[in-house]
Amino acid sequence: MQNHKEFEEIEIAPRAIDIMNATRSMGYTSESAIADIIDNSISANAKKIWISFPPNAEYLKIIDDGDGMTFEELKNAMRYGHNFNDPREESDLGRFGLGLKTASFSQCEVLTVISKKDGQVNSLRWDPSYIENRGYGWVALSLLPEEIAKYCIDTDFDSLESGTIVIWENLSLMLAGESNYRSAMSLKMDSVRNHLRLVFHRFLSGEDGLSKLTILINNKAIQPRDPFLKTKSYQISDVQKILVPELGGKEVSVAIKRYLLPSISKLSKNELNILCGDSTLTNTQGFYVYRNKRLLVWGTWFRLAPKTNTSKLSRIQIDISSSLDKLWSLDVKKSTAKPPEIIRKNLKALIHYSQDKSKKVFVAKSKLEIHPKITHFWERTISNDDTESIGYQINKAHPSILDFKNTLSNEQNTKFDRLMFQLEQFIPINQMFLDMEDEKSIEFASDDVLERTIRQEIEEMLDKDQSKTTIQLLKKIEPFARYPELINEIMQGRGIK
Ligand SMILES: Nc1ncnc2c1ncn2[C@@H]1O[C@H](COP(=O)(O)OP(=O)(O)OP(=O)(O)O)[C@@H](O)[C@H]1O
Ligand SMILES: [Mg+2]
Incomplete structure (x- = not known):
């Protein structure tokens, strides 16, 4: 002084x-x-x-x-x-x-x-x-x-x-x-x-x-709103502890728990509301920092990583005690706090791993849609020019389409090809994109209905021919290839090995 x-x-x-x-x-x-x-x-x-x-x-x-x-x-x-x-x-x-x-x-x-x-x-x-x-x-x-x-x-x-x-x-x-x-x-x-x-x-x-x-x-x-929806989410790892030296010299631990939320199609409207209120999962992903169990700051990666659409299922709980107030630059309103340098370093690695887990959920789903060993209804192509733009076309070589075309006259075939071409051109892709951005769950037929029609189709095919070749074929073409367990169950029912 x-x-x-x-x-x-x-x-x-x-x-x-x-x-x-x-x-x-x-x-x-x-x-x-x-x-x-x-x-x-x-x-x-x-x-x-x-x-x-x-x-x-x-x-x-x-x-x-x-x-x-x-x-x-x-x-x-x-x-x-x-x-x-x-x-x-x-x-x-x-x-x-x-x-x-x-x-x-x-x-x-x-x-x-x-x-x-x-x-x-x-x-x-x-x-x-x-x-x-x-x-x-x-x-x-x-x-x-x-x-x-x-x-x-x-x-x-x-x-x-x-x-x-x-x-x-x-x-x-x-x-x-x-x-x-x-x-x-x-x-x-x-x-x-x-x-x-x-x-x-x-x-x-x-x-x-x-x-x-x-x-x-x-x-x-009032009822609690758990931002991790713990009853349905997956906890990625056990609690991790980072030791932080307090300003006085003592070490205090900061506890971290990482969660992966269920994908949107598995969430009810009420659950989505609990998770993000009027906002979106993309906006509310990130760290949830609690001081003495009271939520202080949430839905931010502290500028250590971007908020992307595919990382939106990752949320990380951080528990700090009030002895770290100075280090975290706590404000009077208890609505801002910044992680100190020593924690930022540790958090960065955790974010990558968590975001990756979230991304994998989307990648796994998309892989099923464009798996190279499966004959899909839709084909994804990349243009050879330097725009490398992506195209989606109905796969005319798909056995179900070929089968159907074989039943048509020449004139009907031409009409059918024209119709398919037009359907390809007019997918409401922009609206779908907006819906996904708004985190609307895009519903097709319910799983039950879809499974019932597919089961019926598999049974009909096997009624005609249950040779090994047909079964192998079934396992490689959409929609049957998406239901390997259903195929196995039907085969067992028929005593096919
Ligand atoms: N509802 C209450 N019941 C009992 N004591 C209270 C209550 N509200 C305030 N106090 C007392 O008044 C003090 C001052 O409260 P105030 O909210 O102004 O400051 P603080 O809680 O100490 O700190 P901060 O500014 O971080 O909120 C508290 O520390 C507490 O001792
Ligand atoms: Mg107070």
Whole structure:
């Protein structure tokens, strides 16, 4: 430290109102602001959290059944700032001593907190317009008991042994630009619900080591949204641990789990919604970083790899503890964090392997469509010129097509060839491409129907001729070649070896 002994000290304190106003604009969304308040409830061991916003009232209340605060603790909670370096409980989701205030004033004009602990109910309010009129001082207001009672009507607060209510009044910032309060609030809450379902999914599902949390929005419990759909996905490897030296010198481990999602055709609409909400699998692939089990950042490869269509089934869970906050450049909103250099190096290799696994799913499927040893209905060609453009034509030499053509007269044959040529030219390829980009599952006949017709055709062919040559042929031509197990089953049924 420099020696400043001979200098004169001049105190320059900020004006409370300026700090309050400046920290309103930290970039919170309504979703991240409410999540920040819920972080505090979880850190205070809440098991149940009620979010309520009566349709016609311009306020929002978040009530929890956590530990609550004494008056001294409440005063500290309302204070702007906290020593960043102070040790915290391992499970504490806070860091800066700002969230309660900055998240609230990004959305509302008046913040009131009521808290109950050891049988005592206390309350404090920050009202920036009061402070502005007063002209100076960091003065909070303490509420009268009858005022407190008004806020507790229609809530379960009185029956709780301990807990806290955070009240946001005058939601002008949350609803800036909206003319219809009721519909704007209801839309906003849909989006908040989706956000909370994802960010706190491990608490909501009561994962091992966490006690189950219930969050109710207007008395309706929200369900967890597991971005790995663990019941259906494939976990590529066991948990891997990367040891990272903490700034203090101790080593802390970062746990990594890699998942491969099922392909789209195996996902229901609801499952797809759980995985990517209004977005797409391509956009939401990547790392999912959890700090103390709370989802912090997701759907990014941290610029270590591109997001491609074929890598969209890969997602990687990263678990970090709050002791690495500085290394990960955690922000106050808990919505950004960057992996430090030492981790980036390790992650790069993991991404390649994971993306490759995802790509293999698509390659395996496409291989079945253009396998060189199988006679397909469609042929893929590459032009000899330097454009090397790809063409797809119906394979006129396919035995089923040849068989059919043999039954036609010359005139019918010419018409049929013309028809096939035209069908080839008018495949709605661009629309198919757009559908795939939008991750629509392109449905052909159901597997059952297709298998039934193919079974029937194989039986008919074998009725005519079940020689070895016919069976060998069946195994090499589409559509039968795609069903080797079906062929074997039918052969067994007929006693053919
Ligand atoms: N619902 C609550 N129940 C009990 N204590 C709370 C609650 N909300 C806030 N507190 C107390 O108030 C403190 C300040 O909260 P605030 O969100 O401003 O900062 P923080 O959680 O410490 O850090 P961060 O800025 O990273 O969120 C908390 O550390 C906690 O001790
Ligand atoms: Mg906090």
